Amino acid sequence: MNAPYPAHAPLPEALAEALAARFGERFSRGEAVRAHHGKDESAHPPAPPDAVVFPESTAEVAEVVRACRAHHVPVIAFGAGTSLEGHVLAVRGGVCVDLSRMNRVLAIRAADLDATVEAGVTRKQLNQALHDTGLFFPIDPGADATLGGMAATRASGTNAVRYGTMRENVLNARVVLADGSIVKTGTRAKKSAAGYDLTRLFIGSEGTLGIMTEITVRLYPVPEAISSAVCVFPSMDVAVDTVIQTIQLGVPVARIELLDRLAIAAINRYSKTSLREGPTLFFEFHGSPAAVAEQAQAVQELASGHGGLDFEWATRPEDRSRLWQARHDAYYACLGLRPGARSLTTDVCVPISRLADCIGETAADIAQSGLLAPLVGHVGDGNFHLVLLVDPADPAEMAHAHAFAGRLAARALRMEGTCTGEHGIGIGKQGFLAAEHGAAIEVMRAIKRAIDPENLFNPGKVLPEP
Amino acid sequence: MNAPYPAHAPLPEALAEALAARFGERFSRGEAVRAHHGKDESAHPPAPPDAVVFPESTAEVAEVVRACRAHHVPVIAFGAGTSLEGHVLAVRGGVCVDLSRMNRVLAIRAADLDATVEAGVTRKQLNQALHDTGLFFPIDPGADATLGGMAATRASGTNAVRYGTMRENVLNARVVLADGSIVKTGTRAKKSAAGYDLTRLFIGSEGTLGIMTEITVRLYPVPEAISSAVCVFPSMDVAVDTVIQTIQLGVPVARIELLDRLAIAAINRYSKTSLREGPTLFFEFHGSPAAVAEQAQAVQELASGHGGLDFEWATRPEDRSRLWQARHDAYYACLGLRPGARSLTTDVCVPISRLADCIGETAADIAQSGLLAPLVGHVGDGNFHLVLLVDPADPAEMAHAHAFAGRLAARALRMEGTCTGEHGIGIGKQGFLAAEHGAAIEVMRAIKRAIDPENLFNPGKVLPEP
Numbered sequence: 043m044n045a046p047y048p049a050h051a052p053l054p055e056a057l058a059e060a061l062a063a064r065f066g067e068r069f070s071r072g073e074a075v076r077a078h079h080g081k082d083e084s085a086h087p088p089a090p091p092d093a094v095v096f097p098e099s100t101a102e103v104a105e106v107v108r109a110c111r112a113h114h115v116p117v118i119a120f121g122a123g124t125s126l127e128g129h130v131l132a133v134r135g136g137v138c139v140d141l142s143r144m145n146r147v148l149a150i151r152a153a154d155l156d157a158t159v160e161a162g163v164t165r166k167q168l169n170q171a172l173h174d175t176g177l178f179f180p181i182d183p184g185a186d187a188t189l190g191g192m193a194a195t196r197a198s199g200t201n202a203v204r205y206g207t208m209r210e211n212v213l214n215a216r217v218v219l220a221d222g223s224i225v226k227t228g229t230r231a232k233k234s235a236a237g238y239d240l241t242r243l244f245i246g247s248e249g250t251l252g253i254m255t256e257i258t259v260r261l262y263p264v265p266e267a268i269s270s271a272v273c274v275f276p277s278m279d280v281a282v283d284t285v286i287q288t289i290q291l292g293v294p295v296a297r298i299e300l301l302d303r304l305a306i307a308a309i310n311r312y313s314k315t316s317l318r319e320g321p322t323l324f325f326e327f328h329g330s331p332a333a334v335a336e337q338a339q340a341v342q343e344l345a346s347g348h349g350g351l352d353f354e355w356a357t358r359p360e361d362r363s364r365l366w367q368a369r370h371d372a373y374y375a376c377l378g379l380r381p382g383a384r385s386l387t388t389d390v391c392v393p394i395s396r397l398a399d400c401i402g403e404t405a406a407d408i409a410q411s412g413l414l415a416p417l418v419g420h421v422g423d424g425n426f427h428l429v430l431l432v433d434p435a436d437p438a439e440m441a442h443a444h445a446f447a448g449r450l451a452a453r454a455l456r457m458e459g460t461c462t463g464e465h466g467i468g469i470g471k472q473g474f475l476a477a478e479h480g481a482a483i484e485v486m487r488a489i490k491r492a493i494d495p496e497n498l499f500n501p502g503k504v505l506p507e508p
Numbered sequence: 509m510n511a512p513y514p515a516h517a518p519l520p521e522a523l524a525e526a527l528a529a530r531f532g533e534r535f536s537r538g539e540a541v542r543a544h545h546g547k548d549e550s551a552h553p554p555a556p557p558d559a560v561v562f563p564e565s566t567a568e569v570a571e572v573v574r575a576c577r578a579h580h581v582p583v584i585a586f587g588a589g590t591s592l593e594g595h596v597l598a599v600r601g602g603v604c605v606d607l608s609r610m611n612r613v614l615a616i617r618a619a620d621l622d623a624t625v626e627a628g629v630t631r632k633q634l635n636q637a638l639h640d641t642g643l644f645f646p647i648d649p650g651a652d653a654t655l656g657g658m659a660a661t662r663a664s665g666t667n668a669v670r671y672g673t674m675r676e677n678v679l680n681a682r683v684v685l686a687d688g689s690i691v692k693t694g695t696r697a698k699k700s701a702a703g704y705d706l707t708r709l710f711i712g713s714e715g716t717l718g719i720m721t722e723i724t725v726r727l728y729p730v731p732e733a734i735s736s737a738v739c740v741f742p743s744m745d746v747a748v749d750t751v752i753q754t755i756q757l758g759v760p761v762a763r764i765e766l767l768d769r770l771a772i773a774a775i776n777r778y779s780k781t782s783l784r785e786g787p788t789l790f791f792e793f794h795g796s797p798a799a800v801a802e803q804a805q806a807v808q809e810l811a812s813g814h815g816g817l818d819f820e821w822a823t824r825p826e827d828r829s830r831l832w833q834a835r836h837d838a839y840y841a842c843l844g845l846r847p848g849a850r851s852l853t854t855d856v857c858v859p860i861s862r863l864a865d866c867i868g869e870t871a872a873d874i875a876q877s878g879l880l881a882p883l884v885g886h887v888g889d890g891n892f893h894l895v896l897l898v899d900p901a902d903p904a905e906m907a908h909a910h911a912f913a914g915r916l917a918a919r920a921l922r923m924e925g926t927c928t929g930e931h932g933i934g935i936g937k938q939g940f941l942a943a944e945h946g947a948a949i950e951v952m953r954a955i956k957r958a959i960d961p962e963n964l965f966n967p968g969k970v971l972p973e974p
Binding site for chain 1 (some may be wrong): 617706711713751860929947971
């Protein structure tokens with residue numbers, strides 16, 4: 043089998059010795075450790091780093107960066123390894139900086155609705171720490187990712203309709219730059235007009251401009267009440283129309299998720315349920331008890347006007363869990379449609395008026411291609427995923443799947459959307475990035491050269507080779 | 509009187525002739541036109557450009573940029589001239605690009621809740637165009653600024669508590685770069701993880717990185733119902749505590765404004781009213797009729813628990829207008845405290861837990877300084893303005909006022925806030941920018957050099973001289 047990535051120079055022994063001397067057993071060249079850090083949850087072939095360091099402070103991260111820079115060796119930041127586009131793969135070798143030991147919640151400031159965490163804190167860990175405060179951190183990409191990784195990939199998930207993405211929810215970050223200096227990108231002020239928006243520049247930069255070591259995020263009051271609703275529709279079009287009208291009416295929905303018929307069939311098989319197999323919307327509303335009841339009723343009226351079937355809504359936690367169970371099971375149920383397969387997960391996001399068209403054309407493409415690809419969508423944002431069930435060991439099948447993903451990305455761009463709503467570019471979508479941004483990609487390249495002139499940080503990611 | 513800005517080379521005649529030949533009467537070197545374009549609403553001494561061009565398309569803006577670049581002549585974008593930190597002043601001469609003729613609303617897409625406008629469209633013009641759609645654009649900085657200017661300064665205003673600032677409400681911009689090329693920064697997708705966040709980089713860059721010529725903004729449904737409430741408090745501390753608890757309870761407030769005792773006294777004098785003179789909060793709630801009633805009642809309970817007096821709330825438009833009249837009159841009423849004075853308006857923004865402290869220390873400073881400075885605050889965001897009434901012709905008084913503003917900015921930074929919540933840096937706050945960002949200012953400088961290597965765009969703004 044051919045190596046999937048170009049060969050690279052071995053780790054300089056002088057660097058290895060220096061890092062080993064400095065970090066002791068927190069420095070590793072062991073095969074298992076390297077293998078663990080050379081993959082994520084994507085179907086991309088793994089690419090282990092040459093070594094892994096486990097720093098415990100920002101100053102230690104800066105030390106590693108300075109040492110690697112002196113030897114012109116790449117530095118790749120690693121959180122939980124749950125990214126989906128090969129972000130953490132050491133495609134040009136180098137030293138992986140595993141931030142999982144930087145997992146302290148540094149401050150929770152209830153009055154200000156913010157918290158400062160080290161980059162290795164996961165979202166579940168943060169919410170656990172918030173347990174008695176009446177506050178929560180809403181961004182939920184599914185996996186229990188680290189806050190650093192979520193910031194680096196501009197993650198979002200089901201709650202983005204109401205609470206936004208990492209873009210809207212990071213106030214400030216502490217960043218180690220390529221020269222080993224340490225800067226902060228903002229303050230704890232809710233808004234600021236002070237200079238260029240460095241916070242937003244580092245969010246979504248996928249470790250290519252610096253390493254975020256501390257993050258200050260916004261928190262929200264746990265809603266007084268939550269209601270959930272589920273409804274099956276006779277077609278995708280009317281399901282999407284129901285969503286559009288819900289948003290246009292100003293119903294402050296927290297989540298709106300869509301599963302297609304195949305995804306529901308997968309769930310029936312996986313969970314031994316007998317749900318009606320059709321496009322299904324899952325809603326969640328946050329607010330006062332009166333407000334969430336009113337919101338669920340408004341959506342029920344809209345849904346029934348669009349031919350919605352089996353509408354159910356609930357406010358008690360156990361009833362809400364039952365209604366949303368299918369959504370929570372969706373990913374593993376989809377994988378269960380083809381045991382042993384990996385998922386090549388697409389991630390387009392389009393203006394909501396084009397969502398039904400985009401899904402319709404894509405469904406026709408799937409039918410023609412003979413691919414097995416259930417759909418799961420964050421439909422309130424116009425973002426949907428196809429879980430393409432593929433065998434990474436079969437090059438022809440992978441080529442077929444990638445060609446489909448390319449057509450889908452092109453379709454989304456034609457509809458004024460993006461090739462990636464929340465997963466990022468990594469190594470998997472660089473061609474789409476160029477198509478999406480056109481000449482603006484040269485602005486990105488200029489920024490990369492200006493901030494990381496030696497291409498030290500996560501080389502081979504985000505920006506396609508010129 | 510000494511010239512307030514350094515001397516600069518005159519406009520090259522070859523450039524003037526080329527622009528005159530190309531733009532005819534849409535090119536002007538007339539003194540009145542230049543004077544109009546050499547000032548904003550700040551107290552900074554004016555600095556007229558050497559000439560003004562009135563382009564009517566993005567392509568024309570690019571032509572001007574290319575022509576100026578060929579002669580190494582600065583280019584300054586101009587919208588409505590309502591900025592507050594000298595952003596549009598031609599402190600190094602050059603050609604002003606007045607975008608007011610680029611005032612077409614290009615598209616309103618109700619289903620997508622977005623609109624694309626040319627940069628010269630004002631916020632009131634956009635809302636007029638939205639009149640029959642059931643949608644509105646919420647960002648309201650007070651002045652009828654252009655959308656281009658608002659994007660360039662990362663403007664916000666009273667609605668930011670609920671709807672965010674320009675940072676959260678621009679989806680995409682078309683930008684003319686220093687080489688005359690034209691790029692777009694994003695798509696119309698609600699969220700994206702595709703590459704560096706160029707949209708956020710240009711927002712708030714104050715015309716120093718490129719000229720935004722078209723902007724796609726988010727729209728919102730006009731609320732089904734609006735309620736307003738006003739309440740006077742015995743002290744600043746309890747007024748601010750009421751705000752903190754309102755937000756912690758998750759009451760989805762649209763606006764919360766604060767006026768201090770002096771501002772209310774100014775209004776009584778200006779509007780011949782007899783309002784109780786004390787710190788006063790103004791609330792507005794958006795939602796369904798039941799929701800806004802519930803919200804007003806929740807706030808009433810909190811306010812009365814904090815000793816609030818004269819609580820009034822209303823839902824009918826005429827009653828709401830009456831309650832908010834004092835807030836709307838505030839700026840001119842404050843100016844009326846000292847006829848003929850200009851306002852040096854401060855703009856710090858701090859974490860809300862520090863707001864009472866920050867206001868308290870500042871009030872003591874005002875008392876010691878003998879300054880006349882009523883307070884108007886977007887208190888839900890931790891942002892407040894002091895309207896320092898000054899005589900720009902009196903250097904000693906200006907120095908006294910600037911020293912006070914410097915102490916206030918330092919105080920906000922010490923409290924983990926920012927020197928400017930919404931007005932920007934311009935020429936007035938460059939020293940504070942350096943204090944706020946520390947070493948990160950070098951990252952901003954690197955970006956500026958990378959994107960505008962010849963310092964063509966709005967030189968002398970945002971970044972202090974190294």
